Amino acid sequence: MVTDSEEIAEIYREISKFPTPLKGCIGPQVALKDRGKYCTIYTEWSQRDLEQPKRVKLCREYIVFCDENSIVYNGPSGKCAELQGELLTRDSPSGSLKAVLRGHYNKKGEEQQYLEIWSKNSKEKSINLTALDKHGKVYEDDQFGCLVWSHSETLLLYIAEKKRPKVESFFQTKPEISANEEDEDVIKAEKWQKPMQEDQFVYWEDWGEALVNKNTPVLCVLDIESDNISVLEGVPEHISPGQAIWAPRDTGIIFVGWWHEPWRLGLKYCTNRKSALYCVDLTGSECLQISSGINSVRSPRLSPDQRHVIYLEGGNVRTHHQCYSLSLYDLDKKITSTVVKIVDHPTVDGFTGIYSSVLAQNCWAMDSQRVLIDTAQRSRKVTGLSDLIVVNSATGSVTSLTAGSEAGSWTLLDVHQDLMVVSCSSPNCPPNLKVGFLPTVGKEQGITWVALDEAEPLPGIEWKILTFTPPFEQENPKFPGLQFEGILLLPGQRKKGVKPPLVVSPHGGPNSVFVASWMLLPVALCRLGYTMLLVNYRGSSGFGQDSIRSLPGNIGSQDVKDVQCAVGSVLKEGGVDSEKVLLIGGSHGGFIGCHLIGQYPGFYKAFATRNPVINLASKLGTTDIPDHTMVQAGFDFAPDQLPTPSVLTEMLSKSPITYVSQVRTPVLIMLGERDKRVHPTQGLELYRALKARGVPVRLLWYPDDNHSLSKVGTEADVFMNVALWFDFALGITTAA
Structure with missing residues (x-):
């Protein structure tokens, strides 16, 4: 275990320097005399600068030489450079x-x-x-x-x-109008431009x-x-x-x-x-x-032949994220059809549906028939149907482009003349870029990927995906047979006979998902010597619509039991110290975490939470998404109706604040003053309740940050305080 604060800071500095790709653009293909061709690929990246502190935007260019539809040579073109002031x-x-x-x-x-x-x-x-x-x-x-x-x-x-x-103010001094200005046209103009007091x-x-x-x-x-x-x-x-x-x-x-x-x-x-x-x-x-306007739509994309528009369309589930259909609008016939339906259960080949927040700006193949989409598939397993797919808009068939890959997560950046550039990463490997030509229809699985740059996995960190089945008594009777998953990050260089502590992290949302990609905080904690368990409980995206439907009305129970079930399964394997189990979570992950320390008193040795949901009833009047609060609690939302006393009582009963008298776990709370999603009064409510009961609690207040606590300086401070809080709770250090 790494416990020295300077060494902890140095590890964070080392890991935070890896840049993240923001965009990639493929330039036109230029023919060469020998029948070959080449193109340039322009990319933009974001990198943390801890000294300033800010995010720096970088650009890199690559050159790719092709022969027909195969890549002959590729490499960087010049050095990366910082972009100053570019917004778009x-x-x-x-x-x-x-x-x-x-x-x-x-x-x-x-x-x-x-x-x-x-x-x-x-x-x-x-x-x-x-x-x-x-x-x-x-x-x-x-x-x-x-x-x-x-x-x-x-x-x-x-x-x-x-x-x-x-x-302007009612008391603002106004300039006088001279005599030669007092004609009718000028007066009309003055009235038109007059500031509204x-x-x-x-x-x-x-x-x-x-x-x-x-x-x-x-x-x-x-x-x-x-x-x-x-x-x-x-x-x-x-x-x-x-x-x-x-x-x-x-x-x-x-x-x-x-x-x-x-x-x-x-x-x-x-x-x-x-x-x-x-x-x-x-x-x-x-x-x-x-479109009908009944549900939600996003990401319209025009086909190369300018005859069709493809877009994502939601269903009748009122959760904030869900499985989506892929719709096609024929501009000539003015007819809409569904290419890929919403998937309730995973199909025979393992396809769980489309969960993309946005389609790539260029996602059509040259044939104006196939569409490329990156989407969560469970926790993005590397076997079966993985997360970069091609959809045939004529037949509705879905084919994986990355099945069997060692990378855990793929993101499409651009496609031009069937040349694709993608970003891929894993929990132990930072993002890197690959290129490849989309094969002809029916041969998509034979794609050959070529790396634009190499990113080596961090030594000493391993990862795997675990699948969990809830016990019979915890099955959802309306949606039986659902499974859930966790991503386990294992630290290397462990002393023989010494088991590492376990840090448990349920995601927020609650309908988001942890994917097997590069994540700064889990990797950094793993480098300190902690085993990390990231839990995708029932209700997470990527597991079928029924999994998402199963959670509303069952928050505070189903999600909490799933996390505890996952922890119990990991402890049974014997690879971690069962007496040193820690907890971290933000937003709805903080909601689950607060339930866990209340429903399982003393089980978790420390808890660190960012902008947690504490009280559903008091949250209603302070959040920018009151509908979310109502729907997840199991109630319908209508903007012109106030919740009844019985509804408020039920919402309070589902809130972790009701278990606060049972909490014995030391709690670190981190709040963003500008949070409009979960108002900081939620965290203050928890802080005051714990402090009044003598539970060790510490509150960090970030005046210039919002719900995500994503500013570079905030991120770094959060990590350092979490690491020191965990060390303090485990008795490794004497103060936090």
Whole structure:
């Protein structure tokens, strides 16, 4: 075990330096004289800089030489370089131009946004969007944001905040109008531009956690030649547009519209929000609703032949994440069909359904028939049907592209002319990139992957996936026969006869999932000498829709028992110290953790929790997702109805705060002051209850962070405090 604080910090520094790929773009293939061809691959990465502290964005380029559909040679092209101020970038379809949205702060500390157009040799234009004042800030988030070239490469599409009227105090001194200004036209203009005094402090409702100050998105089109910006009209007033693409022949815009009436519920991590697919023409005179609007949709992607749009569509399950169908809209016939249905139970070949939050920007094969998707499949096993699949839109067949791979997790970054670039990683191996050509229909499993760069597994860390079956008495009678899994990380260099402590981690969500990928915190704790158990309890994504359906109404019971069952199974194997079992979890993982230390008093020697859910009843009025709280507790949600006393009583009974009198485990609580998902008053409620009962408890308060506690400085501080708290609880150190 590593216990010295300086050594702990050095291990964290070493592991946190590995960059994470953000995007990959394949350039056009250029023919060579000897019949071969080559292309460049542009990639962007994010790396933590602990000294500043901040995330640094890097770019790397690779060159790939091909012969027919096989890769002859590949390698890096130059060295990586830091990108300064780039918020969004996008190459034009031909690769001859590049659009860059850049942020810059002036001497007054005010952010200015510029849209730049680059050719291969120079910057062609730099347009100050802030100075033009046609709209508010451009959205660069992955929920609404987009930066898309038209097919003709003469127009750029993006999403921005709608321009708001200027406001001022009622007591603001107003300039006098001179005599020669008092003609009718000037007076009308003055009245039109007059700041709104009564609106100075009006409340602007945003889209919640991680989407603060994003209220009314609008579709914007920049004409490259004239520098003219058009804010499109015609979008229905009850929806907010985003994830937009160009319609065929640049005749209009296809986009996702989210309902924002009667109010905006939190959208981040919530893929179930009522939404529909729309198409608006460039004049704004006609806006056609393409999908039904009954469920949720996202990620529209136009086929290369511009005849079809593929997109993800949710079902009637009201959880915030679930299994999704793959829908296809025929633009000529104006008919929608389902390509891949929602999967209730895993199929015979092991396919559990589609759980992607977003499709890759380019996901179509050249044949305009096949679609490439990365999706969780259980815990992303490397046997059977793994997590990078190709779907035939004509037949609905699903084929794995990565079955049998040693990597645990695959992510599609780009596909161009059937050349794919993907990122893959494992719990003991940081992300690396691979390329490969998509074979012809029916031969997809014969793909050959070639590494763009090599990433060696960290020495001394092993991992495996464990499958658990709940005991008979813990079966869900409505959904029997469900299994769940855990990912076990094992530290190396263990002393003979000395068993390592076990750290148990249930994920948040609760309908998210741990996948067998590179994760900073578990790897770092494993390097300190802890065995890590990441539990995908029933209700996790990737196991079929029935698994997700089984959890609402059973939180605080089914999920808690699943985690304890997984821990018991690992302890029976005898590879860890049964007297040194520790616990960590955030959000709903914190909810489960608080239940565990209350329902199994003294079993866990220490607990570290980030922004935990403590009291479902008190959470209702403070969260940006009250529907989630109601649905997971087993009740229907209606925005115009208040919960009855009996409902509130039932919600309280499912809350871990009811077990606080039984808690003996020392607890470390870490809260983000700007958390809109689980308000910090939840953690404060736990802190005060434990402190009043004499239970060892420590509270860390991060004023500049939100629910994810993902700022670089926050992450590092969280890790150090968790490691020292665990050492203190195990008696390895005398203070924490």
